[in-house]
Amino acid sequence: MKSIRKYLYSRILWGSSVILVIGSVLLALAIRHLDIKEYDADLESKARTLATLVLREGREIEVNFAGEFMPEFETAENPEYFQVRLQDGSLIERSDMLGERDLPFFPDASGMPVFQDLQLPDGRRGRFVQIGFPPRLSGPEEGIQNEGRFQISEPNDPDFTFVVLGVARSRAELDALLMKVYFTLAGVDALLIGLIALLVYQAMGKGFRPLADLNAQIACLGPDTLERRIHLADAPAEIAALPAAVNSFLEVLQASFARERRFVGDVAHELRTPVAEFRAACEVGARWSEDPDLVRRRFRNLQESAVNMGRMLNGLLDLNQLDSGAVEARTIETRIAPIVESCWARVCSEGVESRHPFHNRIDPSLSLHTDPVKLEQIFFNLLENAASYSLSGSAVTCESNRSSNGSWEIFVASHPNALEIEDIDHIFERFWRKDSARTGGRHSGLGLSIVKALADTLGIKVSADLTIDRVFTLYLRFPSP
Amino acid sequence: MNILVIEDSKTLRETLEDGLTKMGYGVDAVGDGKEGLDYARVKEYDVIVLDLMLPGMDGLSVLQHLRTAGKKTHILILSAKDQVEDRLRGLQVGADDYMVKPFSFDELCARISALIRRRYDSKNPEVIIGTMTINTALREVRRGKTVIQLTPGEYAILEFLVLNKGRVTSAEQLLEVSHGSDDSPGVNVIQVMVCNLRKKLAAKGEDGVVKTRRGYGYYVE
Numbered sequence: 163m164k165s166i167r168k169y170l171y172s173r174i175l176w177g178s179s180v181i182l183v184i185g186s187v188l189l190a191l192a193i194r195h196l197d198i199k200e201y202d203a204d205l206e207s208k209a210r211t212l213a214t215l216v217l218r219e220g221r222e223i224e225v226n227f228a229g230e231f232m233p234e235f236e237t238a239e240n241p242e243y244f245q246v247r248l249q250d251g252s253l254i255e256r257s258d259m260l261g262e263r264d265l266p267f268f269p270d271a272s273g274m275p276v277f278q279d280l281q282l283p284d285g286r287r288g289r290f291v292q293i294g295f296p297p298r299l300s301g302p303e304e305g306i307q308n309e310g311r312f313q314i315s316e317p318n319d320p321d322f323t324f325v326v327l328g329v330a331r332s333r334a335e336l337d338a339l340l341m342k343v344y345f346t347l348a349g350v351d352a353l354l355i356g357l358i359a360l361l362v363y364q365a366m367g368k369g370f371r372p373l374a375d376l377n378a379q380i381a382c383l384g385p386d387t388l389e390r391r392i393h394l395a396d397a398p399a400e401i402a403a404l405p406a407a408v409n410s411f412l413e414v415l416q417a418s419f420a421r422e423r424r425f426v427g428d429v430a431h432e433l434r435t436p437v438a439e440f441r442a443a444c445e446v447g448a449r450w451s452e453d454p455d456l457v458r459r460r461f462r463n464l465q466e467s468a469v470n471m472g473r474m475l476n477g478l479l480d481l482n483q484l485d486s487g488a489v490e491a492r493t494i495e496t497r498i499a500p501i502v503e504s505c506w507a508r509v510c511s512e513g514v515e516s517r518h519p520f521h522n523r524i525d526p527s528l529s530l531h532t533d534p535v536k537l538e539q540i541f542f543n544l545l546e547n548a549a550s551y552s553l554s555g556s557a558v559t560c561e562s563n564r565s566s567n568g569s570w571e572i573f574v575a576s577h578p579n580a581l582e583i584e585d586i587d588h589i590f591e592r593f594w595r596k597d598s599a600r601t602g603g604r605h606s607g608l609g610l611s612i613v614k615a616l617a618d619t620l621g622i623k624v625s626a627d628l629t630i631d632r633v634f635t636l637y638l639r640f641p642s643p
Numbered sequence: 644m645n646i647l648v649i650e651d652s653k654t655l656r657e658t659l660e661d662g663l664t665k666m667g668y669g670v671d672a673v674g675d676g677k678e679g680l681d682y683a684r685v686k687e688y689d690v691i692v693l694d695l696m697l698p699g700m701d702g703l704s705v706l707q708h709l710r711t712a713g714k715k716t717h718i719l720i721l722s723a724k725d726q727v728e729d730r731l732r733g734l735q736v737g738a739d740d741y742m743v744k745p746f747s748f749d750e751l752c753a754r755i756s757a758l759i760r761r762r763y764d765s766k767n768p769e770v771i772i773g774t775m776t777i778n779t780a781l782r783e784v785r786r787g788k789t790v791i792q793l794t795p796g797e798y799a800i801l802e803f804l805v806l807n808k809g810r811v812t813s814a815e816q817l818l819e820v821s822h823g824s825d826d827s828p829g830v831n832v833i834q835v836m837v838c839n840l841r842k843k844l845a846a847k848g849e850d851g852v853v854k855t856r857r858g859y860g861y862y863v864e
Binding site: 431434435437438439440441442443445446449450453456459460463464466467 | 652653654655657658659661662665723724725743744745746747748749
């Protein structure tokens with residue numbers, strides 16, 4: 163699994179390391195350049211010094227490099243080398259340690275010094291400089307000795323004689339210095355990378371602690387621990403909104419789970435009795451099948467159970483469709499009073515207790531832009547509910563009012579036989595019934611839940627009220643036109 | 644044997660009433676908790692089959708009222724509530740048994756039969772009278788290997804008399820045992836049923852099992 167922390171850690175570490183290494187390489191190159199430049203300057207300086215010892219007098223050139231003063235050219239151990247030539251390459255003199263070998267020669271070089279790495283005759287790595295210069299004319303007191311004289315050949319004009327001096331010496335000291343610099347830089351880099359790794363690790367650990375804490379708390383969440391909430395002390399700004407959002411989500415989820423459990427429990431419970439009815443009727447009917455009256459009664463019972471069960475299942479299916487949002491409102495201009503009248507007629511015809519005077523006081527001209535099919539179901543459920551649970555002989559009234567903002571309110575008022583004010587909060591709950599008996603035959607406790615769901619689909623606000631004089635009113639507030 | 648069924652589902656109530664009557668019990672069936680409590684208070688039942696979620700008064704309240712009033716009738720709760728806590732609550736309040744809906748009618752009958760045996764302090768479902776064996780679980784009467792065929796009403800009368808051996812039972816009591824409170828056809832029916840019972844037993848060699856104490860009723864020695 164990818165880890166942000168590991169990813170950032172490795173990227174920061176790699177990034178820092180690359181930057182450090184590149185910086186160190188550039189620094190090393192700069193130091194090397196400067197060291198070589200300084201080394202070359204020293205080498206050139208030495209060559210220039212030697213150049214002052216090359217004297218000319220007429221056609222004769224003398225190289226006055228006394229071995230006792232410059233032992234570095236004479237010593238057998240780690241010697242330095244020189245070679246003096248004319249510009250045409252004619253050898254004037256070379257150090258004894260060179261034997262018959264030559265140092266590099268660049269005839270085309272102007273007076274500018276030429277530097278080069280080379281392998282010294284004794285096999286060591288060395289540094290070579292070549293400079294060209296006109297030999298110094300000897301002064302009156304500097305008489306050229308006979309020993310070591312070089313006779314310039316005829317074609318050369320002594321006034322334009324140009325001597326080339328090459329000096330080579332070991333660069334071991336330079337290499338050792340450079341190596342020390344390289345190792346020092348590498349060591350510093352390693353140390354810095356280690357420090358960066360440590361600091362980044364600590365910073366990451368501290369920075370990601372709230373996330374790790376959040377992760378651990380979320381990992382502990384499950385269907386059985388939905389009551390837990392996320393608590394983050396000193397939550398950083400980047401995730402400050404997260405705990406609240408997760409907690410809010412958990413509350414919704416918990417409520418949803420509880421509702422689902424309750425719903426499943428309710429459905430299971432509601433189905434137990436009809437299934438018990440089916441089973442008992444079947445077993446008793448089968449056992450005494452020779453008794454036609456008993457069998458007939460059992461079949462009649464089975465039919466009633468099946469009708470009631472079918473009614474409940476239809477209610478559940480309606481609710482399921484409404485919950486899933488699959489139901490769309492098909493609104494047209496709809497006259498309300500005839501729908502209410504028709505619904506009451508249905509309530510009476512379906513055998514619901516209907517010995518209630520019914521007053522349809524809906525404005526006969528009231529016409530609303532709504533879905534007539536769903537509205538009819540709403541009114542049927544409301545009126546059936548009122549007829550079923552009202553005091554015998556009490557009136558059921560349906561009335562319309564227009565509010566100041568032009569929206570319409572329709573309400574159904576009745577006189578319930580058992581409803582209490584504390585029941586009002588529950589009347590739209592699924593399977594809720596005032597009576598503790600939940601096997602109320604045709605009533606499954608879904609009617610008002612369906613009303614609520616349908617009203618939500620149509621944008622109608624539904625509410626209920628029970629007055630002190632025990633008038634129960636269900637309000638439908640239609641949206642403003 | 645008298646059974647009171649307090650069940651609000653009309654379908655189930657009627658089915659139980661039919662089935663238990665066919666089994667030879669005297670059955671009263673009501674659909675309301677308060678009405679059921681009234682029945683249980685005024686009449687002695689061997690077993691009460693009680694639903695918990697009832698209109699009028701819930702089953703647990705009915706049970707509590709009966710126990711508070713000192714009624715020792717065996718009560719079997721028959722409920723859709725299947726949670727352990729529901730069962731525990733029912734048993735703690737004083738129920739003798741608990742069955743969850745949906746249920747097997749045969750199992751219900753077996754449990755009712757067991758409760759009736761407990762009521763008469765008989766753990767053995769078989770009661771032996773002379774050479775005759777009465778199996779109260781199977782509701783069967785045998786003499787040796789021969790089954791004596793009785794109607795449910797005749798069996799109910801015989802079982803009640805056997806379980807109350809040595810006690811005289813009036814014809815009115817036997818009427819309740821075999822027919823319950825409703826639709827009682829009159830004590831003459833009991834005389835006819837006892838007569839038929841005696842004939843069937845005598846035909847299998849069990850003469851004089853059911854005795855008459857003139858003016859009081861019937862008994863088994």
